[in-house]
Amino acid sequence: MSTLENSTVSILGAGGKMGTRITNNLIHAPLQLLLCEKSEERVATMIERNLIVVPMEEAVPQSDFVILAVPDIYIKQISTEVAPLMKDGAVLITLDPAAAYAEQLVVNNHSTSIVAHPCHPSIFLEKYTREEYDDAFGGVAAKQDVVVALHQGDETKITLALELIKSMYAPVETCHVITVEQMAILEPTLVETITCMIGTVLNESLDEVVNMGIPEEAARAMLYGHIQIALAVALRGTNPFSDACLIAIEQGKEAIIQPDWKKVFEKEHLDSTIRKMLKLC
Ligand SMILES: NC(=O)c1ccc[n+]([C@@H]2O[C@H](COP(=O)([O-])OP(=O)(O)OC[C@H]3O[C@@H](n4cnc5c(N)ncnc54)[C@H](O)[C@@H]3O)[C@@H](O)[C@H]2O)c1
Structure with missing residues (x-):
């Protein structure tokens, strides 16, 4: 053997x-x-x-x-x-x-x-x-x-x-x-198209508030701490979001997320992303 x-x-x-x-x-x-x-x-x-x-x-x-x-x-x-x-x-x-x-x-x-x-x-x-x-x-x-x-x-x-x-x-x-197809749905779609993209949005958001005059150290402290608690609550349900926070989340989704965003999980979208990544088009 x-x-x-x-x-x-x-x-x-x-x-x-x-x-x-x-x-x-x-x-x-x-x-x-x-x-x-x-x-x-x-x-x-x-x-x-x-x-x-x-x-x-x-x-x-x-x-x-x-x-x-x-x-x-x-x-x-x-x-x-x-x-x-x-x-x-x-x-x-x-x-x-x-x-x-x-x-x-x-x-x-x-x-x-x-x-x-x-x-x-x-x-x-x-x-x-x-x-x-x-x-x-x-x-x-x-x-x-x-x-x-x-x-x-x-x-x-x-x-x-x-x-x-x-x-x-x-x-x-x-x-x-x-399967290979399941892995392709996980990467790029779940972890790059969505998760890494959101990571860059967080960084751009930090730049925005610093450009507005908020001290960078304070902004980083708020962001880093809230990334941890937001993910613990959203992904693990460690404790509930507050009622006011739930309202802010809905406001954010309405302003930032397109209503049909889940189309990124469709095969056509995945195929197109992978073809672009492999420089086949
Ligand atoms: N970088 C990451 O964070 C990461 C994470 C997970 C998976 N991957 C995957 O790992 C693979 C490699 O990615 P990477 O980021 O390490 O690439 P890289 O560009 O850092 O390294 C690729 C290496 O391959 C060499 N190479 C090219 N043609 C060759 C050939 N014919 N014979 C021998 N060597 C050759 C290049 O000289 C280079 O040293 C990819 O499939 C990538 O998707 C990368």
Whole structure:
């Protein structure tokens, strides 16, 4: 029976943002790790860190797992080059659902492809150490969950892949196995189109009140504290919003939110967003 311990794992794009994070987590794992990187600048940084970089043509054919930590807009081109190099039964792992959802991920018939995306540590996570507080992204000290989806191929490969995915994004609490389409609804729609967008609106709102002459420290203190309590009440029902606050919320929705905003969850809207993200139009 194959185990992670006698597996060979390649990371393509090992010098990028995710590639570096995953390398840092897998470098001491009991597996053979092969690092591939195209940018000369990033290769130089990796060499400074005593990391060995090998060509993709050498790494992929001997790998049980190939992790594509490359920009989503290049996944079609890179997976087209990688697919014929992969050995029978190997697993290709991508880190974002966009390319797989938009049918840009090329996989040969003898391989399995899986998408694995980190959830990042929850704002409600119980944290005990300085390192956990500092690890907003996850993958260092704060626990996070991961969403995982089979894109194509042999679903029995998921069990071993989950072991690797937990090491890539460690420390991991739970891996949620869902479909590629469900993952695309979560990201971009739920977490980028809506949540990250609202984050930027909060920041612009802070700028507005500071420009109106309110001391920035006071404004930041009010905003940061109220972000925490607003999310605790809205998402967890820790205590009710006050009656006056409920009136202000309705006023805000009327002034800011378009009545048909939930159209962002429709397939047409999602497809259009992903095509724009992948620069397909
Ligand atoms: N950055 C994030 O916060 C984040 C979070 C979750 C998932 N992701 C996903 O991770 C993946 C990588 O994103 P990133 O932000 O780390 O990108 P990045 O641009 O930081 O890094 C990509 C790396 O791939 C390298 N590369 C490009 N073509 C290559 C090739 N043919 N062979 C080898 N290396 C090649 C680049 O030189 C670069 O170092 C994407 O699928 C992205 O959606 C990113």
